[in-house]
Amino acid sequence: MQDPAPTSAFAPLRHATFRNLWTASLASNTGMWVQNTGAGWLMTSLDPSPLMVSLVQAASMLPVFLLALPTGALADIVDRRRYLIFAQSWMCLMGLVLCILTATGLLGPWGLLALTFGIGAGSAMNFPAWAATTPELVPREDLTQAIVLNGIGFNLARAVGPALGGFVIGLAGTQAAFAFNAACFLVLILALVAWRREEAPRTLPKEHFLSAMRAGMRFVAASPALRRIILRAVVFFFFGSAMWGLLPLVVRERLGLGPEAFGMLLAAMGIGAVAGGLLLPRLRARVNRGDLVVLASLAAAAALVLLGFGRHWAPVGLGMLLYGSAWISASSTLQAAAQMVAPAWVRARAIGIYQLSFFGALAFGSALAGWLGTIIGVHWALLGFGGAGGVAALVMRRWTLGAEAAAEAAPAAPLRPEEPAPELAPLLAQGRGRLLEVVRYHIRPQDRGAFLAAMAEVRRARLRSGALNWQLCEDIAYPERWVELWAVENWNEHLREQSRLGPDDHAAIGRAAALHQGETGPKAVRYIHRLP
Template sequence: MALPRAFAPLRHSVFRALWLATLASNIGGWIQNTGAGWLMTSLSPSPFMVGLVQAATMLPVFLLALPAGALADIIDRRLFLLGAQAWILLMALILAVLTATDSIGPWGLLALTFAIGAGSAMNFPAWAATTNELVPREDLVGAIALNGIGFNLARAVGPALGGFAIAAAGPEAAFGLNAVAFLVLILALLSWRHTEAPRRMPKEHLLSAMRAGMRFVSASPAMRAAILRACAFFLFTAAVWGLLPLFVRQQLGLGPQAFGLMLGVMGLSAVAAGFALPALRGRLDRSATVFWASILAAIAMAILAVSHHWAPAALGMLFYGAAWIAAGSTLAASAQLAAPGWVRARAIAIYQLSFFGVMALGSALAGWLGGSFSVPLALGLAAVGCAIAAVLVRPWRIDSLALSETPPTAAPMPQPEAPAAELRGLLGEASGRVLEVVRYRIDPAQRSTFLAAMQEVRRVRLRSGAGNWSLYEDVAHPERWVELWTVDSWTEHLREESRLTETDRAALARAAALHQPEAGTAPEAARFLNVTP
């Protein structure tokens, strides 16, 4: 019997095992958050200290996302994930023991909450980048949607389980359950027979890997589009997260049971929408999916803004949950597809850092508007802003675009001469900057075509590791052009070739094909070592 399309990624046994284990760990995380918040109300019941529990959970994402992504790219991801889960398990056990023995204080709780959050922050980009290794490309969007479904299931089940555990055996039981959940994930990772691809180059250092990741994102139109559209969506839709407690209490005049109901409706809607996404992808591309999800989110927030009864409010949350999972999983898939394997975790970390940041900003801004004016006004403004932003950013497409023409593979490519024997001892990671040069001879009639081709060449060089790039035209001989770029070291120069994708090579080939050869030669290439006295 064939699986429904939404479940298709689960036919891959390794993904299925890790997805189930990750679901358990996500449930454990929500149980942990519930237990920490409740415990703080006993240790220090001030709103400020209770609020710091959530801050301690989220702050590590801002501090550690990029270094975590860099580490996940330069060391074995399975070992990295095992290390992150082991850290969370250890911190959860310490927290459980200290709580059970009445040895924990408010600041100790915050410190251990921060430590657990740090483990989760280290885990996020590595797990997201690993999804590409577990399923084929055609199942990637579905796998990411299933990850979102798992997260929403955990968000619906975890707090309830946490509440039962606290009522039955105290907060220490919640922390113990979190430890057990991460033990399940560790066992699943241990069963994954992952073989790291052999490396031809030395591993990157952390700081240079982070710089390379930022350069890649800044020079990748697809990544920039995914980040821009994510910021436009999450900045305004975060208003619901910031205002929902006030909305339920003040606008609906209801209590915590209704608050839980609204969250449950949103979670169930998100799960249902996640199952419907595979069918939707047959009708809409990724850019259109995010656009219409943004419009649906705007409608949902508008319904909430005018609702004073639980029934239309529940309808608004139903629409909101569907829009959230449709846009969130589609944007995440676009970010993953836009990044090649060598930089994927770093690129995803920057993407996650961006949307976490705008979510925090949007939630805080909505909370300020709701407190200073009114909750309906804040939700209404968020709805209008979401719709306007969706229209404004629609031209930035997040779909993978095919090459508009067959790449001219027959064009000779620039090949620099081998290094002189007497200089080879100077070449390595400590060589200092390397200047790379390519000289072209271009028919002046082809000037505009060449400049257009070189725009993409510039992005290719920067994505591959160049620190800066320039193109010069000889004022005395308009047919002569010089392309210059620098990299941090000779080793970084050698890494450039391995970082090129097929699309990158096609872009370089199109530029090389415009060169007017002398006796069939390619553009002249050379490399210079920095020996500034």
């Protein structure tokens, strides 16, 4: 899929709420990069082994892998503004504890990893909620550019934060870097408090937490387009993770430089990302999304090779510029594609699962790169990840991004079942009792193949919208008779199911219903499970 004519990457800033939150997020992200610089450099003093240094990055990313789905479910079912305020407050608290323990000399390597994990847990809460909030702040035509602008802001912070962190560490120690991070969280907390979010009115009770998680997993499992996006993200971030895990050792051991140089190299990556983000709108208008991710993956692989061979700051700096540009190109393209295919009701959960996958790839890849660096050396670990990443990018090229164009919708036949009997209304209102939904079709033998193909799409539509399971049965005595059956958790989930069906889902159901032979449409009935 190729994007329309390019617009300015800064166009979403004309929306006041987005502009205010984006500016506050820039401050918060700057503090996070100061903290990341301090944590990575502190570990080289507490325990300089490649494995322990790489575990700093793994500890910050692993919580997103573990908590992305539950935090995404919470972000979909609670007030998102208050949820974001809580997440930022938690990270501020963890930053203060980290500062105090460092200043008092009580922090060891495992304590550093534990508190880094705690800050990562706050990030795990923040990421899916923040991503799902962006479509609320800008119209759909500005969504892709808003995601790019979020990436530009993140990388502006990456350009400024590490360099600032390096100088702060050199001037006042790592505890000052951790204190600066805690203060930056307060800026975003105040902006979120000032945001007057209008929550959409609810006509149904809120989803239960476990039910919301299951619905999110079923949606992703039944969405081929989202699964392809996740797979492409896992491949890119797994091989690209070697840079995050091994860069401190490249700076300290291979280049023989200090924290200021470490911060400047991370800043170079941020500068590359900002430059790439500014050029990205025009590039997206000329290259389809899938090929853009391939090009970014090859650029990231080349950057790792430069880091592997580099023994002077100049080629390493060039590699960091290239890596930053590749990172924002791939990450913003993949995230925009994921948001486009996820409807509003499940967006935070879908983004949570997407982030679970790629942060898991980052955490595992970073730890593996550190382990390989210990066994075969940092040089060979970087070259191995770079070469394998380039090959994997070419292999994955056939997996397209985004949803395929839907076929022209057939007129939907009436499938609405009869209203519930009055005597069962109190039972249904309690939201208890699994519901079985049934649709009966009469299909001519010559339409059997077309019907089965149509029902394959219907199955995915039912599962995406909340079905626990789905079956299609053929009458063995009368092969023209078919029955579609699926179950939902309760009556409320059935009502939610109707609102979750999108245009493509209705089109798929309409194509199947159009093959039904009869004066009226397919017969639809509902049953509630009752114990004898």
